[in-house]
Amino acid sequence: MQKREALTVxxxxxxxxxxxxxxxxxxxxxxxxxxxxxxxxRWSRANKRSFKRDEQLVANLMRWFSGxxxxxxxxxxxxxxxxxxxxxxxxxRSTKLDRFVSNATVNREVACFxxxxxxxxxxxxxxxxxxxxxxxxxxxxxxxxxxxxxxxERLYEAAYTALQPVLLMAxxxxxxxxxxxxxxxxxxxxxxxxLRMVGDTLNYGYIQVFKTKSGQxxxxxxxxTLWEYLVDRKREPNDFVLKASHGGxxxxxxxxxxxxxxxxxxxxxxxxx
Numbered sequence: 001m002q003k004r005e006a007l008t009v010x011x012x013x014x015x016x017x018x019x020x021x022x023x024x025x026x027x028x029x030x031x032x033x034x035x036x037x038x039x040x041x042r043w044s045r046a047n048k049r050s051f052k053r054d055e056q057l058v059a060n061l062m063r064w065f066s067g068x069x070x071x072x073x074x075x076x077x078x079x080x081x082x083x084x085x086x087x088x089x090x091x092x093r094s095t096k097l098d099r100f101v102s103n104a105t106v107n108r109e110v111a112c113f114x115x116x117x118x119x120x121x122x123x124x125x126x127x128x129x130x131x132x133x134x135x136x137x138x139x140x141x142x143x144x145x146x147x148x149x150x151x152x153e154r155l156y157e158a159a160y161t162a163l164q165p166v167l168l169m170a171x172x173x174x175x176x177x178x179x180x181x182x183x184x185x186x187x188x189x190x191x192x193x194x195l196r197m198v199g200d201t202l203n204y205g206y207i208q209v210f211k212t213k214s215g216q217x218x219x220x221x222x223x224x225t226l227w228e229y230l231v232d233r234k235r236e237p238n239d240f241v242l243k244a245s246h247g248g249x250x251x252x253x254x255x256x257x258x259x260x261x262x263x264x265x266x267x268x269x270x271x272x273x
Contacts, residue, residue: 158264
């Protein structure tokens with residue numbers, strides 16, 4: 001019986017060796033978390049536009065898993081991480097108040113961890129992914145909301161002058177926040193005067209968006225409202241279309257948007273609404 005078992009084990013070892021999964025002359029890679037994190041972030045910076053977010057997520061993971069080799073991290077360790085993270089508080093800059101870390105934030109960190117291990121397996125730095133056995137926390141479902149024409153008029157009137165063009169662009173194009181905050185004049189084709197199409201339809205021009213979430217460029221037609229705003233503006237190809245009060249590019253409009261909502265007396269809404 002022992003001989004038969006020994007032959008079975010030997011056959012498995014030979015099979016792994018023939019597939020390249022086992023080589024006694026090559027020391028298996030088993031980096032510490034912080035070593036692999038550096039490798040992952042180099043990949044993220046080269047391949048993802050959202051690499052800054054990855055840097056934030058990895059920084060939080062680093063506080064718990066730094067010093068550990070990938071091979072000794074278990075699903076239980078990740079579950080403990082979730083519990084510990086939920087007891088931490090973060091400062092909300094706009095209100096200067098502390099709140100507990102949200103389930104959504106913890107889930108984003110766990111998802112990043114899972115992605116890291118998948119890549120570690122692909123790159124032969126790990127043999128298994130312990131995060132596969134970890135469940136995500138339940139998140140509050142955000143109810144879809146659409147700002148009506150009447151609400152938009154109130155919001156527009158209540159907003160600071162510098163914020164009004166941003167609201168105008170968002171409402172009349174449906175573009176994502178980063179798409180219109182980074183929009184340059186070179187991306188806009190403006191027909192002045194508008195082109196008359198079949199059936200007396202007017203073509204006012206369009207906006208070309210290259211850096212999209214899907215990675216596919218697209219064209220967004222201009223309507224008369226946006227055309228009237230853009231046609232009299234100075235058009236420098238490499239200049240931003242939307243500018244903050246200091247004359248430079250917007251970095252965030254979160255606080256200004258919240259102030260406008262409050263002043264207009266509107267219930268809570270997101271800029272994407």
